[in-house]
Amino acid sequence: MVVAGVDPGITHLGLGVVAVEGKGALKARLLHGEVVRTSPKEKAEARVGRIHARVKEALLRFRPEALAVEEQYFYRQNELAYKVGWALGAVLVAAFEAGVPVYAYGPMQVKQALAGHGHAAKEEVALMVRGVLGLREPPSPSHLADALAIALTHAFYARLGAGKALL
Known part of the structure; x- marks a missing residue:
């Protein structure tokens, strides 16, 4: 299974693609990673x-x-939400044009899928991404690590038949 992940942002957008292998423990390899x-x-x-x-x-x-x-949650940050919406809109149009279904996961779902609990620190999630992908170092910068974590989260939930389609 090949999954793309996006950490949406207008100034720094994380974009990662992973290939998930086997049916046992979540094991994957990095196909592509960048920060736009x-x-x-x-x-x-x-x-x-x-x-x-x-x-x-x-x-x-x-x-x-x-x-x-990644589902975005904003509290009293209207301008930021508005501009992240620009980026997310661009991502959604690209997915539509490429015929790729879109799924959304909140930060707690990502932490649960990769670290086993919903209150993991970003560093813990990045270490899990490193381990699952077999990388020497945790992915950097954080936008790339987050994009890869989101892609792996979908792979985790898809195996359970619990992917959450974006509405």
């Missing part, structure tokens, strides 16, 4: 366009069975 960067000095359409192009390119190149995104 944009600048607040750029026009909105250039930022959104670059995110769309990079995500669509990865989806067409690796043909994942699913795209998993």
Whole structure:
């Protein structure tokens, strides 16, 4: 199973693709990982366009069975939520164009799937990503680690038949 994961952000968008192997313990290998960067000095359409192009390119190149995104929760951060929405919109359009279904998972679901409890620190999750993917070091920067964690989370829940489609 090939799964893409996205940690949505307008300035730093994490994008990772993993291939999950076997039927036993969650074991996977890294196919692709990057952080798509944009600048607040750029026009909105250039930022959104670059995110769309990079995500669509990865989806067409690796043909994942699913795209998993992190559900966003914002409290009193309206401007941030608005701009992250630009990035998420670009991701959703790319998924639609590539014919890839989209699933969403909250931070606690990611922590539960990878660390076994919903209150794990980001560092603990990154170490689990390193272990599952057989990497020498935890993925860096954090946006990439989060994208890979989200992809692995979908693989975990898909094995249980409990993937959560984005509505």
